[in-house]
Amino acid sequence: MIRFEQVSKVYDRRSRPALQDVTVEFERGQFVFLVGASGSGKSTFIRLMLREERASAGAVYVAGRNVARLPGWRVPRLRRSIGVVFQDFRLLPNKTVFANVAFAMQVLGKGREQIRQAVPEVLRTVGLDGKERRMPHELSGGEQQRVAIARAIVNRPDILLADEPTGNLDPETSLGIMAVLDQINENGTTVVMATHDHDIVNQMRRRVVELRDGRIVRDEQAGGYRTASAAPDEWVATVGETVQADPVRPQPARVETAEGPR
Amino acid sequence: MRFAFILGETFSGIRRNLSMVVSVILVTFISLAFVGAAGLLQLQINQMKGYWYDRVEVAIFLCTDTSTTASCAAGPVTDGQREAVRDLLESPTAAPYVKSYEYESQEQALEIFQEQFKNSAMAGTVTADQLPESFRVALVDPEQYEVVNELFSSMPGVELVSDQRELLEQIFSLMNMASVIAVSVAVVMLVCAVLLIATTIRLSAFSRRRETGIMRLVGASKTMIQLPFLLEGVIAALLGAVLASGVTWAIAEFFIGDWLTRQYPGTGFIAGGDALVLVPILIGVSVVLAAVSSLLTLRRYLKV
Numbered sequence: 001m002i003r004f005e006q007v008s009k010v011y012d013r014r015s016r017p018a019l020q021d022v023t024v025e026f027e028r029g030q031f032v033f034l035v036g037a038s039g040s041g042k043s044t045f046i047r048l049m050l051r052e053e054r055a056s057a058g059a060v061y062v063a064g065r066n067v068a069r070l071p072g073w074r075v076p077r078l079r080r081s082i083g084v085v086f087q088d089f090r091l092l093p094n095k096t097v098f099a100n101v102a103f104a105m106q107v108l109g110k111g112r113e114q115i116r117q118a119v120p121e122v123l124r125t126v127g128l129d130g131k132e133r134r135m136p137h138e139l140s141g142g143e144q145q146r147v148a149i150a151r152a153i154v155n156r157p158d159i160l161l162a163d164e165p166t167g168n169l170d171p172e173t174s175l176g177i178m179a180v181l182d183q184i185n186e187n188g189t190t191v192v193m194a195t196h197d198h199d200i201v202n203q204m205r206r207r208v209v210e211l212r213d214g215r216i217v218r219d220e221q222a223g224g225y226r227t228a229s230a231a232p233d234e235w236v237a238t239v240g241e242t243v244q245a246d247p248v249r250p251q252p253a254r255v256e257t258a259e260g261p262r
Numbered sequence: 263m264r265f266a267f268i269l270g271e272t273f274s275g276i277r278r279n280l281s282m283v284v285s286v287i288l289v290t291f292i293s294l295a296f297v298g299a300a301g302l303l304q305l306q307i308n309q310m311k312g313y314w315y316d317r318v319e320v321a322i323f324l325c326t327d328t329s330t331t332a333s334c335a336a337g338p339v340t341d342g343q344r345e346a347v348r349d350l351l352e353s354p355t356a357a358p359y360v361k362s363y364e365y366e367s368q369e370q371a372l373e374i375f376q377e378q379f380k381n382s383a384m385a386g387t388v389t390a391d392q393l394p395e396s397f398r399v400a401l402v403d404p405e406q407y408e409v410v411n412e413l414f415s416s417m418p419g420v421e422l423v424s425d426q427r428e429l430l431e432q433i434f435s436l437m438n439m440a441s442v443i444a445v446s447v448a449v450v451m452l453v454c455a456v457l458l459i460a461t462t463i464r465l466s467a468f469s470r471r472r473e474t475g476i477m478r479l480v481g482a483s484k485t486m487i488q489l490p491f492l493l494e495g496v497i498a499a500l501l502g503a504v505l506a507s508g509v510t511w512a513i514a515e516f517f518i519g520d521w522l523t524r525q526y527p528g529t530g531f532i533a534g535g536d537a538l539v540l541v542p543i544l545i546g547v548s549v550v551l552a553a554v555s556s557l558l559t560l561r562r563y564l565k566v
Contacts, residue, residue, distance in 0.1 A: 090476065155481075
């Protein structure tokens with residue numbers, strides 16, 4: 001579904017590259033956590049998939065197309081196959097919940113009937129039944145993020161990118177959001193989530209890809225936020241192991257040397 | 263659906279950005295009104311050329327009691343002198359140049375004078391013997407005025423040979439100058455209008471960056487994202503052009519067609535109907551300028 005082949009991204013020649021020689025593949029239907037400190041390259045990773053940026057070297061394949069070489073006029077079609085959710089929700093404050101979600105369909109020229117049918121359905125999926133007419137400021141943070149998720153998936157994209165979707169939410173609300181994302185993943189959507197949230201990564205036990213200084217230092221099928229005992233060079237070693245196994249659905253959690261730190 | 267949505271976005275943009283849109287309308291209006299005025303002047307010049315060039319003649323004025331020129335030192339024109347001029351006009355010498363001629367007596371001259379100046383106090387004080395009698399000569403080729411001048415100006419009893427086309431040319435060059443000035447003002451104003459449209463679109467795009475950001479992310483096409491802004495600029499300029507067209511028409515209809523025609527009967531003036539040719543020009547200019555400046559601005563300030 002998503003394949004990076006020796007991708008490097010340099011924003012500015014004098015500074016360190018944001019991504020260096022990254023090769024990784026996410027398969028259809030996977031749920032992948034992208035972890036790493038601020039500045040490790042997570043955002044660049046996501047921006048490359050969306051073709052907000054072009055790779056300086058290497059190839060980025062999304063749904064079979066090399067995004068880096070996609071002509072500008074085909075970018076909208078690429079983005080229709082990707083839903084995006086952000087930490088700051090990015091809702092339109094002067095539109096109701098219904099209108100916010102409908103907006104994503106209207107701008108693609110979808111018909112009124114189709115919108116009237118799809119929006120309540122997707123709001124049910126994210127657990128916002130009966131809140132169609134609320135304004136964003138009347139909602140809690142968690143509810144706002146659910147609206148944003150509804151908007152991201154209402155056009156049925158194959159891929160959902162979530163950039164720190166729980167970054168502004170308390171732990172309990174975050175779990176609710178994760179349940180929604182999990183549900184969406186169950187329905188067959190590939191989900192890639194960049195996060196700092198240890199608890200969530202540790203609880204979900206899904207594939208974890210860790211970035212550090214623009215390189216992938218770990219890729220585990222059902223990992224925690226951090227393998228505490230591992231030294232940096234060992235992390236690199238685990239990359240080779242785990243990429244070879246690579247089943248579509250997450251496997252039961254491997255025996256860990258230690259719990260992820262809390 | 264798609265079109266209705268784009269229009270809806272356009273109008274919500276106009277509502278949010280109303281003061282800027284109004285200023286675009288006004289600046290476009292004023293600048294295009296100047297373009298319209300220049301157009302009216304040109305139309306009027308053409309009209310007058312068509313009207314006058316057939317009628318304007320070389321006038322051979324004959325001496326009166328009050329003439330002061332040297333050729334009239336002998337007093338007013340005698341019957342013999344008048345006949346000599348008439349004979350020359352009929353003669354084979356003048357025939358290649360003269361198409362036709364008419365004699366205008368002092369009484370006829372007074373009539374025409376009183377008609378032309380009927381609103382002025384002068385009309386009552388002038389008497390027939392103060393005005394010269396004349397031969398009005400239409401030339402085969404109006405450019406050959408000099409030949410006619412040479413033939414007649416030295417004849418006894420002739421006060422003056424005047425090429426009335428020359429007078430008209432002066433009026434035309436005056437009107438041409440006025441229309442050049444109007445066009446210059448219009449150009450400066452149009453530059454203002456273009457810059458103002460660019461600023462308006464930029465502000466509008468900035469105030470709706472949230473919406474356009476989401477449009478981009480969900481994969482809306484370039485047209486869907488940009489068209490509302492483009493339409494905003496074009497609609498504002500179009501409204502300005504409509505106002506300018508209205509004013510141009512009103513000037514032609516009420517000022518020129520009504521008032522001036524009543525003031526100067528016998529002069530060919532244009533009317534409202536003639537001004538309608540200018541309407542598509544004004545509208546075309548506004549749409550093209552607005553579209554080009556909006557597009558350039560969007561390319562620079564609205565990421566798609």
